Amino acid sequence: MHKLKPRAHFALFVIFGFLLFLVGNRVDELRVYQGASIAVFVIAISSLILLTGYSGQVSLGHGALMAIGAYSATLARNEFQVPIILTFFIAVLAAAFGGALLGAAAARLSGPYLAGTTLALAIGLPSLANQFSILGGEQGLLFDVGWPPLGLGEDFTQYKWFFWIAALAALISTWLLSNILSSRYGRNWRAGRSNEVAAQICGINTGRSKILAFTISAGIAGLAGALLSMTIGTVSPSAFPLALSFALLTGAVLSGVSTLSGVMIGAVILVAIPEIADVVAHRIGSSENITTNLPGFIISALLILTVLFVPNGPVEQHRARAAKKLAKKAEK
Amino acid sequence: MKALNRRKLISVSAVLAVASLTATAVPANAAEVGVSSSVIKLGMTLPMTGAASLGYNKIPGAAKAYFDYLNANGGVNGRKITLVVKDDRYVPTEAVARTNELILKDKVMALLAPLGTANVKAVASSVNPGRRGVPVLFVNTGFSGFADVKKYPTTFAILPSYIMEAKIMGQYIKENFAGKKIGLLYQDDDFGSDALAGFQTAGVNFAVKVPYAAGSQGAAAAAGWITKFKAAEADVVILFGVSSATSAMLGTAAVLKYAPQWMLGSVGGDATTIKLTGVPAGVLYNAIGFSPVPATTDMNDEYIKLFSDIYAKAVPGSVFDLNVLLGMNTAFMTAQALKAAGQNPTRKSLIAVLKTKGATLANSALTPVGYSANSHVGLTGYWIGKYSPAGDLLPVGGTYVTYTTDSGSGAVVKSTYKRPAMPAKGLPN
Numbered sequence: 218m219h220k221l222k223p224r225a226h227f228a229l230f231v232i233f234g235f236l237l238f239l240v241g242n243r244v245d246e247l248r249v250y251q252g253a254s255i256a257v258f259v260i261a262i263s264s265l266i267l268l269t270g271y272s273g274q275v276s277l278g279h280g281a282l283m284a285i286g287a288y289s290a291t292l293a294r295n296e297f298q299v300p301i302i303l304t305f306f307i308a309v310l311a312a313a314f315g316g317a318l319l320g321a322a323a324a325r326l327s328g329p330y331l332a333g334t335t336l337a338l339a340i341g342l343p344s345l346a347n348q349f350s351i352l353g354g355e356q357g358l359l360f361d362v363g364w365p366p367l368g369l370g371e372d373f374t375q376y377k378w379f380f381w382i383a384a385l386a387a388l389i390s391t392w393l394l395s396n397i398l399s400s401r402y403g404r405n406w407r408a409g410r411s412n413e414v415a416a417q418i419c420g421i422n423t424g425r426s427k428i429l430a431f432t433i434s435a436g437i438a439g440l441a442g443a444l445l446s447m448t449i450g451t452v453s454p455s456a457f458p459l460a461l462s463f464a465l466l467t468g469a470v471l472s473g474v475s476t477l478s479g480v481m482i483g484a485v486i487l488v489a490i491p492e493i494a495d496v497v498a499h500r501i502g503s504s505e506n507i508t509t510n511l512p513g514f515i516i517s518a519l520l521i522l523t524v525l526f527v528p529n530g531p532v533e534q535h536r537a538r539a540a541k542k543l544a545k546k547a548e549k
Numbered sequence: 550m551k552a553l554n555r556r557k558l559i560s561v562s563a564v565l566a567v568a569s570l571t572a573t574a575v576p577a578n579a580a581e582v583g584v585s586s587s588v589i590k591l592g593m594t595l596p597m598t599g600a601a602s603l604g605y606n607k608i609p610g611a612a613k614a615y616f617d618y619l620n621a622n623g624g625v626n627g628r629k630i631t632l633v634v635k636d637d638r639y640v641p642t643e644a645v646a647r648t649n650e651l652i653l654k655d656k657v658m659a660l661l662a663p664l665g666t667a668n669v670k671a672v673a674s675s676v677n678p679g680r681r682g683v684p685v686l687f688v689n690t691g692f693s694g695f696a697d698v699k700k701y702p703t704t705f706a707i708l709p710s711y712i713m714e715a716k717i718m719g720q721y722i723k724e725n726f727a728g729k730k731i732g733l734l735y736q737d738d739d740f741g742s743d744a745l746a747g748f749q750t751a752g753v754n755f756a757v758k759v760p761y762a763a764g765s766q767g768a769a770a771a772a773g774w775i776t777k778f779k780a781a782e783a784d785v786v787i788l789f790g791v792s793s794a795t796s797a798m799l800g801t802a803a804v805l806k807y808a809p810q811w812m813l814g815s816v817g818g819d820a821t822t823i824k825l826t827g828v829p830a831g832v833l834y835n836a837i838g839f840s841p842v843p844a845t846t847d848m849n850d851e852y853i854k855l856f857s858d859i860y861a862k863a864v865p866g867s868v869f870d871l872n873v874l875l876g877m878n879t880a881f882m883t884a885q886a887l888k889a890a891g892q893n894p895t896r897k898s899l900i901a902v903l904k905t906k907g908a909t910l911a912n913s914a915l916t917p918v919g920y921s922a923n924s925h926v927g928l929t930g931y932w933i934g935k936y937s938p939a940g941d942l943l944p945v946g947g948t949y950v951t952y953t954t955d956s957g958s959g960a961v962v963k964s965t966y967k968r969p970a971m972p973a974k975g976l977p978n
Contacts, residue, residue, distance in 0.1 A: 449675045
């Protein structure tokens with residue numbers, strides 16, 4: 218397998234980051250906010266791609282793991298006045314711990330049983346907040362990352378600050394993740410996913426490898442959760458509904474679940490859909506019923522079309538086609 | 550070859566990102582955002598789809614019905630009012646995203662009737678309409694905190710707070726059920742703690758208090774609650790929860806033939822919403838209920854008559870219920886505030902006029918509004934009624950007797966408030 222050299226790989230991320238910085242300075246506040254949301258989704262979807270695409274485990278409960286990250290970051294901030302950057306590390310650690318526990322159970326389950334277990338988590342866990350008053354109940358807690366540093370100038374908006382934090386986190390986590398995926402661990406996961414027995418014969422401890430995948434995936438999801446609550450300024454159970462877990466899965470499928478490279482696609486689509494739906498609804502001058510149901514319809518349609526025509530996602534499809542072309546050329 | 554592809558891919562996604570981010574240009578600012586020479590643009594986010602949308606999704610249609618009527622009759626100082634509605638599915642993340650769109654892209658002048666405490670809190674914290682100077686008129690939640698002028702400088706509450714409601718209920722209990730055993734079902738969060746604070750101020754002693762966690766209410770849970778109320782031999786049971794808790798409780802109680810004197814809080818007491826969950830209206834019969842606005846079936850009331858006429862023409866076949874009335878009342882109050890805000894209303898003048906004249910704006914409610922220079926408290930009281938066999942809340946004895954109080958330690962008093970007459974044709978004057 219041919220690959221970019223690590224240094225070139227790193228340089229690409231830096232260049233992309235610089236590009237984002239330029240874009241962030243040139244667009245209006247709404248786009249900056251949407252950019253921050255896209256960054257959050259990139260992180261969340263990449264955690265799911267790691268788990269589902271690489272290690273072959275299904276999770277319908279990633280919203281719950283995001284909630285763990287969000288609540289622990291908020292509590293660390295509100296109760297112990299932890300510096301903002303540390304709260305994100307705490308979110309990662311707390312969610313990873315939750316993920317390790319869940320992963321230990323998950324390693325013994327597969328298919329529909331695993332889906333069911335994680336689904337139960339997605340439904341049950343957020344409502345725990347109603348049981349303990351420290352978690353703020355249905356109304357939730359405020360999560361204030363504070364104003365952007367004064368050195369950035371007076372015009373520097375809160376949303377741009379969110380965008381910087383979220384985009385930087387997304388770049389770092391995606392870079393780390395792509396490295397892990399091309400390391401020994403990544404190969405172990407793929408081996409276990411393709412054929413568990415064969416992988417075991419090769420000496421891979423598939424159980425441990427699965428738990429590790431769950432732990433890392435949960436940690437990344439926790440980071441996404443903390444960033445999500447940063448962008449909305451609060452954390453509450455209703456911010457992590459079952460629909461969020463499903464949206465992430467949809468994003469992962471649209472991105473191409475078996476490769477990390479397409480992760481932007483799913484994230485952009487998830488954020489852009491309501492706006493696209495709005496434009497379409499206006500064009501056709503539709504009734505309220507159509508306007509409110511159009512986003513769901515578009516997402517579902519995209520999902521079905523993806524599964525039908527590009528089951529491995531647009532990126533993988535493109536690669537396969539290019540490889541075929543190359544092979545044909547070689548034949549000639 | 551792989552390397553090339555990856556590079557290509559990254560550049561493609563970069564181009565895509567740039568393109569999607571810069572797709573729309575920024576329109577130039579007008580004299581006041583959302584106010585042109587012919588149109589005033591307002592925005593609303595609320596659950597239009599999903600489990601929490603039940604009943605509430607009629608509010609935008611109701612508000613639009615009134616605005617259409619107003620526009621057909623000349624609008625506000627010649628300007629027509631348009632209402633942009635977005636679905637937040639009762640999810641704070643969505644509420645923030647959609648509100649951002651309303652303020653930054655649709656450029657609305659003010660936000661109308663956002664719904665749900667968690668959502669309003671998230672929007673206040675992230676979008677921060679207070680700092681942007683965007684008015685948030687008539688929030689649809691009874692959480693007393695939103696009347697805090699310092700924390701939410703541009704937000705105006707409209708529903709009476711849960712504390713006020715509990716205090717008025719407490720007064721009624723002392724006057725009518727002295728010596729009886731009282732039971733209370735409440736939601737175990739800020740909603741419930743507001744209620745407990747109110748009952749404590751009113752000096753109510755409960756024989757039994759049953760908390761429930763939001764989201765846990767269902768028939769099975771209700772059977773458990775009933776066991777507790779039965780064990781404590783409660784004569785009167787107060788249901789201070791959401792509609793789904795009320796309908797779970799009343800539905801299960803009807804099956805188990807458990808029939809104490811019910812008393813329903815206004816949040817969970819809307820008959821149409823309860824009926825939508827499949828519980829027959831008959832189970833509401835004789836329960837005691839509370840409302841700040843006239844009975845929706847009271848055709849002798851000038852507002853109800855006009856509003857239900859307008860609504861029937863705008864949305865034929867839809868029941869005129871409490872949510873519709875509140876939606877139209879919000880639109881009606883907004884229209885008057887805009888008219889009072891001057892020939893060329895601005896966000897600033899709109900907020901200023903609500904502080905100075907807000908308490909005297911005509912509206913259908915039977916209790917006074919508490920707006921002043923340093924208060925954004927909305928309605929301040931309730932009238933007390935009983936549910937008819939059809940599930941309609943009607944005043945005890947046929948006439949509205951209203952009680953008013955505050956969210957602090959103030960006494961509950963019979964209100965002497967005389968509702969101002971409706972302006973001619975229900976148009977702002």
